[in-house]
Amino acid sequence: MSELAQRLLAWFDQNARSLPWREDPPNPYRVWVSEMMLQQTQVETVVPYFERWMAHFPTLEALAEASVQDVLRLWEGLGYYHRARALHRAAQVIIAERDGVWPQKAEEWQSLPGVGPYTAAAIASIALGEPVVALDGNVRRVLARLFDLDMPVNTPAGEHELKRLGQEHIPPERPGDFNQALMDLGAMVCTPRSPRCDVCPLAELCLARARGTQAQRPVRQPRKTVPHYIVTAAVIWREGRVLLAQRPPQGLLGGMWEFPGGKQEPGESLEAALEREIQEELGTTIEVGAKVGVFQHAYSHFRVTLHAFHCRLVGGEPQPLEATALEWVPLAHLSHYPMGKLDRQIARALMQRSTPSR
DNA sequence: CACCCGTGGTC
């Protein structure tokens, strides 16, 4: 075993974080669910979602038999909702097409929906002992600093070099612990800003530390700046209920429910934008009334300022022209409908208005 | 390969 691996594992044995999916022996279902939740999401955020998920879907079979709506409801707030649908679909594939037998190699795992190179390597190394490096953001950063890599890590060439360096050091005896040790080290010691080199078990092996380049590693290619949209939403009332629309299964917030509306176009008032959007989406006419509130939100690739209005139906019956479904919902039932952050904020504002505390 | 896909935290 390389000195790097020895030092890293010795550190891990003393400092590993205690996490609900880390068990001996590892449970493939729990490891898989945790890795899906952990994609682009920090550990502290995932833990409560993981516990709630396991309480509802304790086994592969329970997940396969669940409804999409229940799956999305338990995922609400985690983001990247495609992950939840993929996890659900993959569970059904394993039951129906593999007779409930887990994939035995990283390559087989990667054929499942929602499982890419990282997740396949993580599961295979942790749950099956396969010696494959799991390259996530932490591992990229730690390796880029250890070897003072000057090529951008978010390019095919950088990716290839990182994988080569990792494979060179991963010990066949404990591949899962090696990967998790790199991740824990990245999360707790070799952090993006102000790395704690004074307590790092690999400090004496670290080229970036020797050269003082920690702050410049890893090198990344810059991203594009994100646009900012002004959008509107309608809270359309009828007999004490509000109208919710379900988004199509693909794309942004797929399958989630929302208050209908859309972008304001240049030269258009907020009210005119909302009336136009409702005509396009629902085939009916509304009268825009008082403002519910103004809400800010940043998605992954754009940011929005949303103006929500109370509205009254003055045209015909709304039709689901762009939505998958429409439903008139009493305020007390809004929590049963999975929503993104922005629409949940609107829902909360409506609840607070109708049920004042104290 | 470039772009799409959420949310919370940090400086």
Next chain:
DNA sequence: TGACCAAGGGT
């Protein structure tokens, strides 16, 4: 406050 980052994958 905006920009960046986080246990990435799909198309």
